[in-house]
Amino acid sequence: MDLSNSSPVITDPVAISQPLLGGLPSNLMQFSVMPGGYSGSGMNVSVSRLKIEEALVNGLLDAMKSSSPRRRLNAAFGQDNPSDEDPAYSAWMAKCPSALASFKQIVASAQGKKIAVFLDYDGTLSPIVDDPDKAVMSPVMRAAVRNVAKYFPTAIVSGRSRSKVFEFVKLKELYYAGSHGMDITASPANYEHNAEKCKQANLFQPAREFLPMIDEVTKSLLQVVSGIEGAAVENNKFCVSVHYRKVAEKDWELVARLVNEVLEAFPRLKVTNGRMVLEVRPVIDWDKGKAVEFLLQSLGLNDTEDVIPIYIGDDRTDEDAFKVLRQRGCGFGILVSQVPKETQAFYSLRDPSEVMEFLNLLVRWKKHSM
């Protein structure tokens, strides 16, 4: 199946100049997203719309409230800074131990194998801040990621658009999967800046046909939330974020209702809730987990006996990747969180500074074991 012809509309100049894996190699055929990936029949569409609406009306606001960090902390501990002495926290740490404390165990299982590193961006490599445009990465974190990429194939897997996350990370030696994995370069980003190597850039965009729809829904969302103080809309190319971090809690219901109303006109889009953000995206069978599988396969790292993928992320969307690693029975998910959470990850780190410490340890270990 040649995916380069699967999209009737190409509005993106990058996509035009870089064929969509111009005829997928046979080892990547399994990754084509069939049109049936979303509900195509009228009946299915209306049934799933009803379900989505019901879930949105009944659950969206609850989900928004429960994603408030202060509420979660208070619900878990009644205080803002949980310590190891807190029984609830230490019970969770027993299930999902610190990747720093368990470092020896982690590298022991990687002995003689290749490690591949997958990193989420917001909340993992940069601390969560109020203004999404200011979520910059510190120079020390950039140095840590650069060093990791010297020794291990390293990819960023983010909900942001690929170009936006590249603007923040600025490292050409990495692989990037933007828009929750719906926009992947299976070659280091520096290939894209080299005309000769452009064709090898292996751009994979399973939701490319949704581009015009995403632009349209972005306009509608911008329009409806423009009157709500603090609300912001971010076009992430194959998905859109509606931020409510700076919206007064009394207006959250209005945000949920307006987003829900807009989506009624877009049955092929769905909404999920992230960290104080509603994420609107295509209803296709593709997520960060599929992106990780795709990258492992296309980089020749698919041998579960020989390769240990490590995925570090803080968000609900990262759970899809943790789950994939668990199901493959090789590699580790590491959840970045200060509070107990249901997770498919094996280990945890408290915040981006611990992520940096872990990355530095990995490099030091590799240097000494060479």
Ligand SMILES: O=P(O)(O)OC[C@H]1O[C@H](O[C@H]2O[C@H](CO)[C@@H](O)[C@H](O)[C@H]2O)[C@H](O)[C@@H](O)[C@@H]1O
């Ligand atoms: O997969 P990620 O890289 O974690 O992207 C998920 C969302 O991250 C960004 O929003 C989050 O970080 C912002 C900056 O710290 C914060 O203001 C916001 O409240 C968080 O939800 C990004 O702006 C979103 O578009 C991504 O969907």
